[in-house]
Amino acid sequence: MIFIYRIEIVSLIHLNIPKDHPRAESLRVRELIIEGMHENIVAEAGLIAHGRGEAFDYLIGEKTPDFAVKQQTAAVALMLLAEKPVISVNGNVASLCPEDLIKLASVLSAELEVNLFYRREERSSIVTRKLEENGAKNVLGNDSSFHTSIDELTHSRRVVDKRGIHSADVILVPLEDGDRTMALRKIGKKVITIDLNPLSRTSVWSDISIVNNVVRAIPEMIEIAKKLKNKKQDDLKKIVSDFNNYKSLQESLSFISLRLNKLAEGELEKPKIE
Ligand code: ATP
Numbered sequence: 177m178i179f180i181y182r183i184e185i186v187s188l189i190h191l192n193i194p195k196d197h198p199r200a201e202s203l204r205v206r207e208l209i210i211e212g213m214h215e216n217i218v219a220e221a222g223l224i225a226h227g228r229g230e231a232f233d234y235l236i237g238e239k240t241p242d243f244a245v246k247q248q249t250a251a252v253a254l255m256l257l258a259e260k261p262v263i264s265v266n267g268n269v270a271s272l273c274p275e276d277l278i279k280l281a282s283v284l285s286a287e288l289e290v291n292l293f294y295r296r297e298e299r300s301s302i303v304t305r306k307l308e309e310n311g312a313k314n315v316l317g318n319d320s321s322f323h324t325s326i327d328e329l330t331h332s333r334r335v336v337d338k339r340g341i342h343s344a345d346v347i348l349v350p351l352e353d354g355d356r357t358m359a360l361r362k363i364g365k366k367v368i369t370i371d372l373n374p375l376s377r378t379s380v381w382s383d384i385s386i387v388n389n390v391v392r393a394i395p396e397m398i399e400i401a402k403k404l405k406n407k408k409q410d411d412l413k414k415i416v417s418d419f420n421n422y423k424s425l426q427e428s429l430s431f432i433s434l435r436l437n438k439l440a441e442g443e444l445e446k447p448k449i450e
C-alpha cells in the first residue's frame with residue numbers, strides 16, 4: 177500500500193506541466209520542493225513553510241514589486257560593504273535555486289554555509305552535496321571539527337561553522353526563523369532575510385527584510401550586485417543608511433492592502449469561458 181502510494185507521488189511530480197497552464201511557474205517551483213523532499217534535502221516542515229510562502233506570493237501578485245527591488249538593492253550594498261559576508265543555506269533554498277545561490281556568493285565574495293533547522297548529519301551532507309553538484313567549491317557547515325554554537329539558541333540551529341556564520345559580520349539568511357534572526361542580532365550580526373511574509377518575526381527583526389520569493393530575489397540580486405560592485409564605498413554606505421527596515425515593511429504592507437482594495441473594488445480579473 178505504502179509502495180503504491182509512493183509510486184503515485186513520484187509519478188505525479190514527474191507530470192509534465194503544460195506551459196500554458198495559468199499556474200505553470202508556481203507548479204514548477206512546487207515540484208522542485210517536492211523533489212527536494214524525496215531527496216531528503218527539504219524537511220517535511222519545509223513543505224508547510226513553502227505553502228505559506230505561496231499564499232503571500234499571491235498577495236503581492238507573484239512578481240517583484242518596486243519595494244522589493246529597493247530591499248534587494250540595500251541588501252546587496254550591505255553585503256558588498258561587509259568584511260565577511262556569509263549566505264546561510266537551508267533545504268528549501270538549496271532545492272529551489274542552488275545555481276543562483278552559488279553565483280550570488282561568487283559575485284558578492286561570500287561564503288556559503290549549510291545551516292538546517294531540522295539538523296541531521298545525513299541531511300546536512302546531502303544539502304552540501306547538492307550545492308557541490310551545482311558547482312560550489314567550499315561549502316561550510318558540514319565539517320564537525322569547525323562546529324561551534326550560538327548559546328542564545330536551544331535547538332539544532334545553534335550549531336554554526338567557526339569559519340562562516342560564527343565569524344561573519346553580515347549574514348544573508350533566506351527563509352530564516354524568527355528566533356534565530358533575533359539570536360544572530362543579539363550576538364552582533366547584521367541579518368538580511370528573504371521572507372514573503374512581511375508580518376513574520378523574521379521580517380520584523382531583520383536589519384534588512386526582502387519581501388519577495390527567493391526564486392526571484394536571488395537572481396535579481398545577482399544582477400544588482402554586478403551593477404553595484406564597481407560603485408564607491410560611500411555610495412554603497414548611502415544606499416544602506418537611506419534604508420529603514422521598519423518603513424520598508426510598512427511600504428510592503430501598504431502595497432498589499434492597496435492591491436487587495438483595488439481588486440475588491442472591481443479590478444478582479446474575471447475568468448473567460450470560451
Ligand atoms: P517567524 O518564525 O519568522 O515568525 P514563521 O514561524 O511563521 O515565521 P517559518 O516556518 O519560520 O515561519 O518560515 C517560513 C517562512 O518562509 C514563511 O514566512 C514563508 O512566507 C516564507 N517562505 C516560504 N517559502 C518562501 C519562498 N520561496 N520565498 C520567500 N519566502 C518564503
Ligand code: MG
Pocket residue numbers: 353354355
Ligand atoms: Mg518560525
